[in-house]
Amino acid sequence: MKAASRPRRERLPRDERVGQIMTAARKIFREKGYEASSTAEIAVAAGVVEGTLYRYFPTKRDLLIKVVEEFYANIFSDYEAQLRGVRGTWNRLRFMIWKHLSVMHGDPDMCRLIVHELRPWPQYRQSSVFTLNQRYTQSTLAVVREGIANGEFRDDMPLRIVRDMIFGGAEHHTWAHLRDEGRFSPDEAADGITNMIYQGLARGGQGNSEAVGGPVKRLERAVRRLEGLTGPRRRNRKRA
Amino acid sequence: MKAASRPRRERLPRDERVGQIMTAARKIFREKGYEASSTAEIAVAAGVVEGTLYRYFPTKRDLLIKVVEEFYANIFSDYEAQLRGVRGTWNRLRFMIWKHLSVMHGDPDMCRLIVHELRPWPQYRQSSVFTLNQRYTQSTLAVVREGIANGEFRDDMPLRIVRDMIFGGAEHHTWAHLRDEGRFSPDEAADGITNMIYQGLARGGQGNSEAVGGPVKRLERAVRRLEGLTGPRRRNRKRA
DNA sequence: GTTAGTAAGTGAGTTGGACTCATTAAATGG
DNA sequence: CCATTTAATGAGTCCAACTCACTTACTAAC
Structure with missing residues (x-):
């Protein structure tokens, strides 16, 4: 026995x-x-x-954190590498937003864990995941900074607001999907958000007296930049 | 005894x-x-x-829901009434956004309960609070609809995206404050978000979109395409 | 081999908090 | 004044995270 x-x-x-x-x-x-x-x-x-x-x-929560950390590591790998292959502010912005939305679309369960179960936790901002997320959003803001530096974007909009509208907007947009109670298209959403941000940041304030000069000047700058890109020039400066 | x-x-x-x-x-x-x-x-x-x-x-959660319902009722009272006293699309939009941010600013503890403890709950979308919130966001979207109707705003941006960027942006912006780990100014944030949304939605040619918006839009599309061509193209866009 | 030290693994606890229910007693109305 | 209703009780139940004293497999020194 x-x-x-x-x-x-x-x-x-x-x-x-x-x-x-x-x-x-x-x-x-x-x-x-x-x-x-x-x-x-x-x-x-x-x-x-x-x-x-x-x-x-040590706790159930630590187990969750480790699982999420691992997930972030997978997301990050080849993220910045891929971005390097995309040219033009609109395209680069659109790529970052699209990538973010695609992650939410592709793994809603894991994203729900992060967004709904880990982030509301009181000590979230002291956790490693918070730091990882900061790094994540910074790589998108870098694209916005490039746009400001090359004159495509105005420089009087706080970057923090831009960040919050991109990631907050993306998050609200994906809520229903994270709960498996609705769909969204990463392509369409990325177009919408990118266009709002791009036009919202565009120089020359469309809708006022510069309504004509604004867009035309912006396009002239873009054309000049593109002409530069067809030459031997590879990357633009980081900050003016 | x-x-x-x-x-x-x-x-x-x-x-x-x-x-x-x-x-x-x-x-x-x-x-x-x-x-x-x-x-x-x-x-x-x-x-x-x-x-x-x-x-x-019946449950501790129901108790929370009732408390939050009561809070919403207080918020709503004289909300639409006040809006009626504000003229002009920008001002009306700014008022709604400012009001929302002011609530978060003025009662961060209650807002934290809603955002971090009630909303992540699996049955949130079946709760009365979800419905109340829908009504809440609709009153802001009504202002955007007015702007489209009177020609100030373009009509090709999904309202859902606009809503998500306003409320998602506001929410992300107030996170630190809700945890008592940071400040924000409702005035400055309202200006920033309103300007982004307003300019992001502004019509290209302001009344003469055929004469200006048409060619400009065409050129913008061409520029974006060229920007894509100068580097390895990653993805095609959906929009024609 | 033998043996001592180390670290993996166990499972029967303990703790704490949400929720239940049989019972008591205050109010109400005929 | 009795019967019915219903507010209120508090001793419990149940369940899940977490603990701990102990057991056993592996390893390396001799």
């Missing part, structure tokens, strides 16, 4: 066990959300007992 | 008791957030025993 009940002990190296637990946690969290997932359930899925989770992750 | 322990029973009419409980709940929720508030604590603050809460509110 004792015979069969013994050999239930499989020791693995730390990293391997951590990997198993994170894989299980990612799966359960994605399926049911953070609150609705229990540590007992995650432990079963990982093939360990509940106490083992706590050897590697 | 039995003598003193008897007369602890004060019966109140339903509405009065409900009011007491909601007042206590609002206070505690605001101070500590939803998760960190316990029903026991709320009961003590309301001067009742825990079980009494559950006579009037």
Whole structure:
């Protein structure tokens, strides 16, 4: 009677066990959300007992954070590299916005975890994920700065507002989809947001007395820039 | 020993008791957030025993919802009335955005409850608060519709995008303040967002779009195409 | 080999908070 | 003054995160 009940002990190296637990946690969290997932359930899925989770992750929340960190790492890889292949302010802006929306579109469950379950947490701004996210939004703002530097964009709009409207707009736009209660098209949304931001930042304030000179001057500048690009010039300066 | 322990029973009419409980709940929720508030604590603050809460509110969450509903009712009163006193599309838009930001600025704790604790909840979109919020955003979109109707705004931008950028932008902008980890100025933010939206929606040619907007738009498209061609082209746009 | 040290793994707890229910008693109305 | 209704109670139940004293597999020194 004792015979069969013994050999239930499989020791693995730390990293391997951590990997198993994170894989299980990612799966359960994605399926049911953070609150609705229990540590007992995650432990079963990982093939360990509940106490083992706590050897590697001090709290359930830390487990979520690690899972999200891993996700960010995947997103980042080849993000800036791809951007380097896109030319022109409108296109570069559109690319960044489109990429962001595509992530939300492609992995709504993980994004819901981040947006609805991790970010509202009181200590979010002290977490590593907050820092990762800052880096993320900065790479989009860099494109806006380029636009200001080359004269396409006005320089009197606080960058913070621009950032908030891009990412806030994208987030609100994707809400229903994150809850699996609606669709959106990353292409159409990216066009809409990009156009609003691009025109909103364009120099020469359309809609006032410069209504004619504004766009024409802007296009003249763009043409000059394009003429420059057809030559040996590769990249524009960062700041004026 | 039995003598003193008897007369602890004060019966109140339903509405009065409900009011007491909601007042206590609002206070505690605001101070500590939803998760960190316990029903026991709320009961003590309301001067009742825990079980009494559950006579009037089926769950702790329902209690939060009622508190938030009451808050919305206060916000709404004289909202549309005030708008009627503001003339001009820019001014009306700016008023609505400013008002929204002012609410976030003036009662960050309640707004944090709504944004960070109620909205992420899975059944939020089936709740009364969601409906209230829709009504709220619609009154701002009505101003945008007026602008389209009188020719100030273009009509080819999806209203949903405009809504998402206004409210998403406002929300992102106020995040730090909601957590008491940063400030913002409702005036400056309202100016920024309003200007972005206003210029972003402004018609190209202001009344003579055939003469100016047409060619300009065509040139803009050409410029964007050329910008794309100068680097490895990543994606085609949807718009013709 | 043997053995001591280390770290992986266990599972029976503890804790705390949301929610329930059988019971008590104040108000109400016939 | 009795019957009915319903506000109020508080002792419990249930469930999930987290703890801890202990057990056992692996490793390296001798």
